[in-house]
Amino acid sequence: MFNYNFRWNQALNSLPQMLEGALVTIEIALLSMLIGIAVAILLTVFRLSGNRILSAIATTWVEIARNTPALFQIYMVHFGLGDFGIHLSPFLSLLIGIAFNNAGYLAENFRGALKAIPDTQARAARSLGMSAGKAFRHVVMPQMLRISFLPMTNQMVWAILMTSLGAVVAMNTDLYGVTSELNARTFRTFELFAIAAVIFYVITKAITLSARVLAARLFRY
Structure with a gap:
């Protein structure tokens, strides 16, 4: 029989802590996007260079990022590198893992955008x-970024959601990590994760709507 007693007041008292976690989530996603865009542009240049080694590096990166789970990528950064004596904090491991994934997807988006440029x-x-080099920087790349703007928005939303994978590396300062710790102390699973889901939803919708408004202003012609 369904006899669960909802205690929303107890869960809502934890809202300030969850909002602090949401800021960390946004920070990780934003940094991972900035790094991902920079690396994706570099990978795109590698593909255009005509150098087989550079092209192979770019292709390998994209193939791994797009065809293996993001969870594995984060896990390998944190625990895999640890086997070689490289020990990273959960924050840094999560950031690098998401940035790696972002770069792979964005590089493919940029490749598609380049095909649309005469x-x-x-x-x-x-x-x-x-x-x-100047022709690429001043003529081709601005058009490439313009065509890829909305796909980059989708990747930003995906980066926000991917931060929840930080649980695998004991990340406890982001929104998901804070919610999990609060749940372990209060056992208000439904209420806490329902609130966290709403926060995630609000963040992603705000990103999507802001991007549409920005695109309408920047790309009128």
Whole structure:
């Protein structure tokens, strides 16, 4: 018989701690996106370089990031590197694991965006005296980032949700970690995780809506 007694007041008293955890979640996701974008651009350049070794490095990164679970990637950063004497904090392990995953997906998004840019754009820039590097930085890359803007938003949402995987490396300062510790002390599982789910939902919807507004302002033409 269903006789669970809801105690929302007890769970809501923990809201300030959960919001602090949400800030850590946002911090990890944002940093992982910035790192992921930078690395993804580098991987894209590797693919365009014509160098077989660099191209192989980029392809291998993308294949591993896209075709293995993110949980495994985080686990390998924390425990796998530990076998070689490299011991990272849970925060850093989670950050690197998510950034690795982001870079792989974003590099593939950038590759698709490049295909949508006519080759004449780069040729026109070269005809004006630009080097290949300058043509990519000043002509091709801005268009690539513009085309990839909404896919990058989706990846940011995914990065927010991936922070919950920090549980596997004993991360206890993010939203999921804080909620788990509160649950261990209070045993108000339904109430606490329901509130955490709402916070996750609000964060991801805010990111999505903000991106749409920003895209409408930045990319009117």
